Every structure is written in structure tokens, then in C-alpha cells.
Amino acid sequence: MISLKKIRLINWHNFIDETIHIDEKTLLVGDNASGKSTLIDAIQYALSPNLRKAKFNSAAGDKRGGRDLISYTRCKLGSDTTEYVRGNTITHIMLFFADEAEGFTSGIFIESFTDLKTLEHFWIARGCLTDSITVYSDTKGFLNYRQFKNAQEGLISDFYETKKEYTRQLTGYLGVFRRMSEYNPYLEALTRSVSFSPLLSVNNFVCDYILEERSLDVSTMKANLQSYKDAEEAAIAAKKRIDLLTKILRDIEDYHSFELRLILLAYLNLCAEKALAQEAQKQDTEKRKITEKDLAHNRLELERLLSSKKTAELDYENTLSSLSKNDKYMLFNSVQNKIAHIREKYDAAKKGSEAYKLCIAQCTTLSHVLHDTLSDCAFEIDEKNIDKTIEDIEAVRSQVMQNMSDLKRTLDEKMNERKEISEELIDLQKGIRRYPETAQRLLEELTAKGVQAWILSDLVECTNEEWTNALEGYLNTLRFAVITEPQSFQKSLEIYNSLGRGVSGVPLPNIYKMKQKLSEGFSEKTAKEGSLASLISTDSPYAKTYTDYILGDVMTADISSLKNYRKAITKDCMSYTNFTASKIKEEVYKTHWLGRKSLEKRKQELIILKEQLSKEIDEINTVYEKHTNAKDILYRIYSSLHDARPLASFLEESVALYRELQEAEKELLDIDTNEFLDLQEKANQLKKNIRETDTAVQQISRSIGQKEGLLEDLIQKLGFHEEKLTSIVQSINEFEALHEHVIPRCVEYAEQKLSNANPSEILASYERQRKTNETKKENAYESFALHLSMFNRDFSSIIPSRIEEEDNLRAMLDKLEKSELPLYHEKIAQARMDAEREFKDHFIAKLNEYIEEARISFKEINKTLSSLTFGSDQYSFTLEERSDRKGQISILQKAAEITAFEDSLFEQFINPDEKKAAEDLFDAILHADLDSEQMRSICDYRTYFTYDIKIKNTSSLDPKSGKPVELSLSKVIREKSGGEAQTPYYIAIAASFYRFFMDKPESTIRLVMFDEAFDKLDDERIRRILEFYATMNIQLIVAVPTEKLETIAPSMDRILTVIKKGYTARVREHTQGIIG
Secondary structure (H helix, E strand, O other): OEEEEEEEEEEEOOEEEEEEEOOOEEEEEEOOOOOHHHHHHHHHHHHOOOOOOOOOOHHHOOOOOOOOHHHHHOOEOOOOOOOEOOOOEEEEEEEEEEOOOOEEEEEEEEEEOOOOOEEEEEEEEEOOOHHHOOOEOOOOOEOOHHHHHHHOOOOOOEEEOOHHHHHHHHHHHOOOOOOOOOOOHHHHHHHHHHOOOOOOOHHHHHHHHHOOOOOOOOHHHHHHHHHHHHHHHHHHHHHHHHHHHHHHHHHHHHHHHHHHHHHHHHHHHHHHHHHHHHHHHHHHHHHHHHHHHHHHHHHHHHHHHHHHHHHHHHHHHHHHHHHOOOHHHHHHHHHHHHHHHHHHHHHHHHHHHHHHHHHHHHHHHHHHHHHHHOOOOOOOOOOOOHHHHHHHHHHHHHHHHHHHHHHHHHHHHHHHHHHHHHHHHHHHHOOOOOOOHHHHHHHHHHHHOOOOEEEHHHOEEEOOHHHHHHHHHHHHHHHHOEEEOHHHHHHHHHHHHHOHHHOOOOOOOOHHHHHHHHHHOOHHHOOOOOEHHHHEEEOOHHHHHHHHHHHOOOEEOOOOOHHHOOEEEOOOOEEEEOOEEEEOOHHHHOOOOOHHHHHHHHHHHHHHHHHHHHHHHHHHHHHHHHHHHHHHHHHHHHHHHHHHHHHOOHHHHHHHHHHHHHHHHHHHHOOOOOOOHHHHHHHHHHHHHHHHHHHHHHHHHHHHHHHHHHHHHHHHHHHHHHHHHHHHHHHHHHHHHHOHHHHHHHHHHHHHHHHHOOHHHHHHHHHHHHHHHHHHHHHHHHHHHHHHHHHHHHOOOOOOOOHHHHHHHHHHHHHHHHHHHHHHHHHHHHHHHHHHHHHHHHHHHHHHHHHHHHHHHHHHHHHHHHOOOEOOEEEEEEEEEOHHHOOHHHHHHHHHHOOOOOOOHHHHOOOHHHHHHHHHHHHHHHHOOOOOHHHHHHHOHHHHEEEEEEEEEEEEEOOOOOOEEEEEHHHHOOOOOHHHHHHHHHHHHHHHHHHHHOOOHHHOEOEEEEEOOOOOOOHHHHHHHHHHHHHOOOEEEEEEEHHHHHHHHHHOOEEEEEEEEOOEEEEEEEOHHHHO
């Protein structure tokens, strides 16, 4: 069996020149960053120098990852710096392998430079130990590469210029050679195992540590796809040009269409104006004839009426002359005039009398309403003595105004009182008391100047509610004493004094002196049991001192024992001092101020008082409103009577005039009218006829004047019509000359429209239609300019924005449609055919090959696992086609079986569903970004399956089937402990390596390396896993932190401790005895 026996590292990170011996089971221990991973990285780099696959310092994860070759050779100080320990340098890595017969050394000579460049040289020496290789010159300097080659003559037979040649030869010596040296399953598995970290996903584990990442060379397919895309983009661009040119030409057509529409409308408008003018001329000519005829008839009628009037006037004058000679007629006429004069005066007096009576009636009604409003506002309206009634009203009105003034004053007082109560209630809700203004002012001044002060009432409570009135009454103004700290009394006194007379009468106790007196034991100042002081509770020592001092000798008593004390008081507020009894006034203690209870009581008192005030205010408002109404009524009565006063005289005057009128009418009846009645009737009739003739003359004269004016207007209008028609005909002639090419269409259009519509309607709609079509024409041009601008921008053209470019644009469109676009379609078809062939010949073939090799790998691993047990557990891998790729593998296989096709690969599929699935896969590749995650997934054969590990417990049988219990790791992994979940992974890795040497173990490398292994496994599981690896003859190199040493060491053949000091790392060997 081939085993790694020895490693020699020169200038490899912190290792200066170190030779390390390796056994079948070798343990590397050491602190973090000591160099364990550095050793592992050297081995994997020397075995697999493809830096793309080597995962340097993988155990560090994100903490110290990111190592590269130059950072190892020049010894970079940290991942975040650009500092190196070495400058230009030479590095050697040598691995010595041996079996029972012979051995060989493989090595890498690395030249590193400060410009971050490196040169790598590879060699293998059969039958040669690492110590035999000369690397230093006689001066202890390093041999350069040419010198190194010369120095090894006879020792190293093979130098390799490329990694590919070196890897091919090395894997051959190690018994793991594969024909394709760029992909070696064993080396792939080795580099992956180094960085192994147990995962919760079996899928991820298989992809990361079991199945190799195998790339598909899609460069040719990329080129074909790119050709397809280029041709497709060119076709799209051509189509876009065609679409834009089509839009541009459509815009031009629209422009011409709206331009013609405007010409037709303009011509129609001129024709409508002409028709309308001709119609107006015709109508006015007819009106002139009618007017002239009517005017002649009216003039004849006027002559006749004037002649008739003259005759009637002469006859009327003769009749009046005859009447003037009759005495009875003259008397009758005189009496008639008299009656008319009297009737005129009587009508005026009667009207005044009725107005007076109506005014008196209204005032009487208003006086009743006034009495109903205010019963004490009563008076009588004397229609015979208006002045007396007005004086009575003025007296009542004065009383009402006085009452309103009194009510308003009372109302304002009540409302102000209610407002103050509301504001006090708001303060009480906040816990703020409204103390007397002087006490409040002193408290605020003291606080503002840094003195802590309180009002006594805020500090004390009465413990017996029955004695509250007595305590409040006895204290009286002392309740508002301002309490300060003893040490602040002098300062408080000075501030008090500085406030002047405006703040006075507020007690400011000297607490210090009072306490001093109390402590000296003066009996008269010591609070006695049963005194008012004993009824007070307080948390303030200053308030306690003050109340003890002023109330300590005031005893509580009843009326019978009151006289037995020098100072005493009863519950009913009868006080006794200096042998004199005095009852305290109720207003002194009516409002309670002491403590929180008094505050609540005050709130309830104020709430009740506020409700009472609100009720009183409502009542006053009602009375005030009645007085206001009464005032208005009195004013109306007063004004009405003033207006009625001048009308009083019409009462008697109307009665006298009525009698006089009756006497005159009787006189008129007594006159005999037979002598002049006929003449009078004739005169009246003639007078009536003359008036009627005058009216007729006036009417016909007005008619003649109107017709003469109308005739003059018509003559003027006919002249205007003639001028207008001449102008319109001239405009039509000019228009026809300007638009000669479309005049036939214009004439046809105008005739058709005028035959179906009134000229006035056409003229009324012209401006609207002109604006509409003008806007559409402008829009068509703007659209044309926009599309042409887009065309110039997108296709780098410089076509002017002129409608006149229409012919050039049509030629361009014709060329694109008939020549260029068909050519692009031909290129697309060819490119797609090439892409389909590459898709079939390479992509499908390779993907099928990789998928089949994956199946074979799993069969080999499962074959190995079937012969192995871990305790009572047996393991096996499963792979199933992914549900979201259902049938894709079958499609790939069927596509691979198609040997030849002419038109399209997909036409060879008979089943429509299979054809669609194949086309979908091809289209996904065709349209995907070649560097996208989707493309990587399609090309990665591992993503076509889901994976799992079956765990069969051979010692436990299912009671239903009688077979061993079998579980899927993916389903139970989250339920198992860390060690239980990790164990199957380590067993699976062992099986994946075992398949490489199971057929020829004597001539195959069996090396497996783990960096930072067995992280979450308990001691027993670690021991069993190591024993398992030993039974499979796997050579194992494991790197762990120092704390894992005692657990793993008993199972290992060799323990190597990696020690780092400064920039130098060394390896020290320990024996089992030392560890044990």
C-alpha cells in the first residue's frame, strides 16, 4: 500500500526548513493560527497544484480565509495587510511516498517575487528521500532553478514544465491516474475532504464532498448561441427600423390627409360664405320691395286720417259753442267740478283715518303680547289721548332698561364666579390648590430664588374627620403658613421683607427655634396627648415641629370640660383661651384646606356650587331674554304711536267731508239736464273720435318712420352684400389658382356638403373643424419628428425632419423589407441549426456522460457501504430525479440517441410533450445569461437529482414488515444530536475514498485529510469513526485544536504538535506514553 511518509517544507509560510514524519494515522494539534492548516495546505497543493481547486486555509472559514500561494511563500503577516516577512524568495515542498517495495519523492520548486508574481516548477524523483535533495549552495544561499536542476543530476529523473504533466505522472505513481488529467476523482475528493464541515442538507453534502464539480465546455455552443443572438438582434434591429419607418410613413400619410382636409374645409367655407351672402342679398332685395309698397300705402292712410280729424275738430268746436250758451249746463258743470274737488279731499281724509285706526289696533295687540311676556309691564292705550299713552310707555320702557342692566350685572357676576370655579377645578384635578394670593406669591418668590418651601396645608392631614372643622377654624390663616428648611429661614425672611406691603399677613415660622424650644422640654410648648396637634398626620418633620408648637397645648374638649383647660376647643368650634370662650365664625372653616381629603372635599363643593350657578345663570338668561323681547315690543308700540299722532285729525275731517259730498251730489241730482243732454253726448262722442284719430295718426306716423328707416338700412345692406360677394368670388378664384391640383375634389366636396347642410351650420362648425384638423396635422408632424428622431438616434442616421423626405424613406423601407430582413432570417436559421447540433453533440452528450458516471459512483460507494457496518448501522446513498426537472434526464437520453437530423433536432421527437420539454431546455439555454445562476444550474449534472442517505439499523426490526428499520437522514437530521447527524457523513466520505483503492489496495494511495475535524462529535463517536477508518486501511491526517488532543490521541499512531513563535513555526513529535 502506498502511504505518505514524510514532508519537507522550506520557506512555506512560517516553516523555515521543516521535515515532518507521517504515519498511518497522524494527528496534528496546536493552537489556532499555529500552522496546522498550513501543513495540510502544503500537502494538498503538492498533490493537486491546480490552484483553482485547492482551498487554502479552509478551516478558518471567513476568519482567516483568502490565503493564496504568494501569501504562503512570502509569509504574509495577515489577511488585512500587504506586509510580508520575505521579499524575493524560493520555496520547496517535498512529499515522500513509499510502499513495501520502494518509494519516491514529488516536489514543487516555487520562485516568488515582490511584484506578486510566482514561477512553479515540478519534479518527481524515484527511490529518493527528501533529505537527499540539495536546495542550498555552499554559501547557505538557495540554489536558483537552473542550479537546482543541475545539482539533482542522477537523483531527479523527471522535471515537468506544466501542472498537467506533473499531475498525470504523480497520479500514475499513486495508482489513481485518470486519462483526463484535468479531472481526477481522487484528488477532487481529497481537496474537498480537507474543508469538510458537516451540513444540515444531504444535497449540499453530496455536491460539496462526494460528487465532483465538472464543468461543461460550452464555448462552442456559446459562440453558436452568440451568432444566433447576434443574427436575432440584427433581425430585431431591422424589424425595429421597419416598424419605425412604417410609423414615420404613416405619420406622413396622416399629415397629408389632414393637410388635404384643411384645404377642403377652407374651400367649403368660402363656398358657404358665398351661398350665404347670395341668400342674404336675395332676402333683402325682397324686403326692400315689400317695404316700399307698405310705405306708399301708409302715407295715403295718413292723409285720410288728417282730413277726417280736421272735420271732427270743427264740428266739436261748434257743439261746445252751443253748450256754453245754456245756463243749466253751466250750473251742472260747476256742481260736477265741486263734487270732484270734495271727493278728492274726502278720499285723502278717509285714507288717513283708516291708517290711524289700523295703527291703534296694532298697538293694542302688541300691548297684550307685552303683558303676556312681562306681566308687570301693563298700560292702557287711549286712542283719544295719544300723548298720555306715549308718556306711560316711556316710563315702562325706562323700568325695563333698568331691570335689564341689573340682570346683566348679576349675570356677569355669576358667570365670572362659575369661570373661577371651573379654573379652580382644573387646578384641583392637577393637585394644585388656590391659596390666598399673598401666600402663593411668597411661595413662588422663595422657590424662584432656590429656597425649598411648602404651604402647611399641603403637608398635613387631619386624622379625625369629626374634628376637621375645629382644626381648620383654630388654625385659620396659619393654614397658609409657608414652611421652609430650618437653615433657610434667614434667607427666606430677607426675601419676604423685600416683597414690600404687597405681600403681608403670611406666617413664616422659624422651625429651628420652634424645634429648639420643643427639645428643651418647655411644658407649655410640648405637644400634649389629646391636643389638636395629636390629630395631625404628616410626613414632613418641619410641619410636625410647627403644628406641635402651635397646637400642642390646644386641648380637644366637649362643652362641659372646655373650661378645665387654659386653651381648648370643641368639635362645634367653641374655643376657650385666657378664660374667655368664643365661637369661631363658620366662614373661617367652611372651606377646608388641610391635606388631600380637603382637596377632594373642595372639589365636590365646587362641583355642586358650579351646578347651582349654572342653574341660576340659565334662569337669569330666561328673564333677561323676556326683558329683551319686552324692550323690542315697547319700541314698536312707541314708534307706531308716534307715526299715528299726525293722523288723529283725519277722524273728524273725514266725517265732515262725507256730509259735504252727500249734499253736493243731491244738488247735482236736482238739476234738469234734458235741455243740453243731446248736445253734451254729441260733444263727448266727437271728443272721443278726435282722440281715437290722434292715436291712429301717431301709430301710422311711427310706422312710416320705421319703414323709412328700414328702407334706408336695406339699401345700405344691399350695397354691402354686393361688395362682400365681389370679395368672396375674388377669394375663391385666388384659392382655386393656389390649389389647382385638388380643385375638382374641392368642388365635389363643397357641392356634396352644401346639398345636405345649411351654409350657416357649415360656417358655424368651420373654426372648430379647422382647429381640430390643424391640431391633428401638428400632432402628425410631431409624431413624424419623434419617430424620425428615434430612428436617427437608434440607427445613427441624419435624416432631416422634413415631410419632403417621404420618397427617400419609402425607398429605405422597401430595401429593408425585400433584402436585408430575409438575409437576417436566413442567418438566424443557420445559427439555430448550429446551436442545436452543438447542443446535441456536446452539451447533451457530456451531461449524459456525467449523469451516468454519477450513477456509477453511487453504485460503487453503495457497494462499498453494503459490506460495512458502523455499530449496528448500515448506510447507503439514494439519488432521485428532481421534481422540478421531471423527465429532463429522459429527454437528454433520448436526444443523445438521435444520430442525425437535417432541419431541426426537436422535430425528431415523436411525442409532443417530449418535443416541448427539449425545446424548453434549449430555449432556456438560448435566452439565459451564460454566466447566470440559471445557466450554471442547467450545466451542473449534480442539480438534476436530490440525494439522501439511508440509515438501516440491523439490530432493530420493523414489527410490521419484519425488516430492519430504515430511516432517511434528510428527514431526521434536525431531530438528531450533532454527533448523530455528523457520523453518516464521515462514514460516507470513507466509502467514497475506499472505492478508489478497494480493487488494488497494494498499489494505491489511501490518504484522507481533515482540517478541524470532529467538531461536534463526542469522544465515543470519534473513537469509533477512527477505528472504522483504520479497518478500511485509510491513511488519515487529522488537524484539531489542542483541546481535542486527549480524545483523539489514543486512536492515532503519531501525534505532532505545531508550535509557532514569532514568525517561525516548528513541529514537535509526542509519544503515546507522554500523552497518556
